[in-house]
Amino acid sequence: MSLDNNKTIRKIQSFVKRSGRLTEGQKYGLNDLWPKYGLDPIADQIIDFQTVFAKRQDVILEIGFGNGDSLLQMAINEPEHNFLGIEVYEAGVGRLINEAHKHNLTNLKVIKEDAVEILKNNIADDSLSGFQLYFADPWHKKKHHKRRIVQAEFMDIISSKLINGGFVHMATDWENYAEHMMEVLEVHPHFKNTLSAHTYSLRPERRPITKFERRGERLGHGVWDLIFDCEK
Ligand SMILES: C[S@@+](CC[C@H](N)C(=O)[O-])C[C@H]1O[C@@H](n2cnc3c(N)ncnc32)[C@H](O)[C@@H]1O
Numbered sequence: 001m002s003l004d005n006n007k008t009i010r011k012i013q014s015f016v017k018r019s020g021r022l023t024e025g026q027k028y029g030l031n032d033l034w035p036k037y038g039l040d041p042i043a044d045q046i047i048d049f050q051t052v053f054a055k056r057q058d059v060i061l062e063i064g065f066g067n068g069d070s071l072l073q074m075a076i077n078e079p080e081h082n083f084l085g086i087e088v089y090e091a092g093v094g095r096l097i098n099e100a101h102k103h104n105l106t107n108l109k110v111i112k113e114d115a116v117e118i119l120k121n122n123i124a125d126d127s128l129s130g131f132q133l134y135f136a137d138p139w140h141k142k143k144h145h146k147r148r149i150v151q152a153e154f155m156d157i158i159s160s161k162l163i164n165g166g167f168v169h170m171a172t173d174w175e176n177y178a179e180h181m182m183e184v185l186e187v188h189p190h191f192k193n194t195l196s197a198h199t200y201s202l203r204p205e206r207r208p209i210t211k212f213e214r215r216g217e218r219l220g221h222g223v224w225d226l227i228f229d230c231e232k
Pocket residue numbers: 063064065066067086087088089092113114115116134135136137138149210211212213
């Protein structure tokens with residue numbers, strides 16, 4: 001057999017191997033369980049929570065749930081609330097819906113898209129009872145601070161989606177990001193610290209420790225929780 005033929009055979013073998021490889025999502029059951037737990041919002045169409053969730057109860061939104069373990073635990077612990085998780089990390093989405101299926105949860109739905117776009121286009125105003133953001137990407141270099149998700153404009157969107165009396169709960173292991181979150185929330189006309197001004201909360205019992213929080217702990221980071229009411 002010529003050298004060229006050998007090369008072709010190796011190319012075909014490599015192609016077959018690659019096409020037989022499962023994506024992270026397939027590996028974690030994204031395809032099979034997607035109809036049960038996944039939502040695919042249509043451009044500019046508001047999601048009707050009443051038809052999407054099994055029970056007519058309030059909806060708490062969490063953005064960037066990572067591997068989903070803490071969101072899963074909350075959904076198990078709080079069956080009286082519906083939870084909507086938005087995450088772009090496919091393996092995390094797959095893992096969460098697999099676990100949700102094992103627990104036969106009916107109060108959890110997942111969207112695998114950019115959360116900001118979904119908030120702007122697919123979530124009705126005055127429709128969320130809570131907003132959770134745990135250990136968001138810190139973009140710790142000063143020149144990257146503008147990439148942080150928590151900005152005044154972002155909190156304007158969140159305030160329009162929350163009901164009056166809803167809550168915002170954020171946590172971070174970066175002190176500088178915590179200070180930034182505190183500043184953005186405190187100057188916003190619709191948010192009020194549940195504690196006194198400039199005061200961080202202790203981690204409430206309802207918030208399980210997250211994967212990134214554990215990683216931060218191993219690196220010697222502190223943790224800052226911020227809990228605000230939405231008053232409008
Ligand atoms: C640092 S991780 C924290 C994950 C998890 N909350 C934890 O504490 O273990 C931040 C997560 O936010 C997700 N994320 C960042 N920006 C996002 C966006 N615009 N929409 C959806 N997910 C986003 C990332 O994919 C990543 O999984």
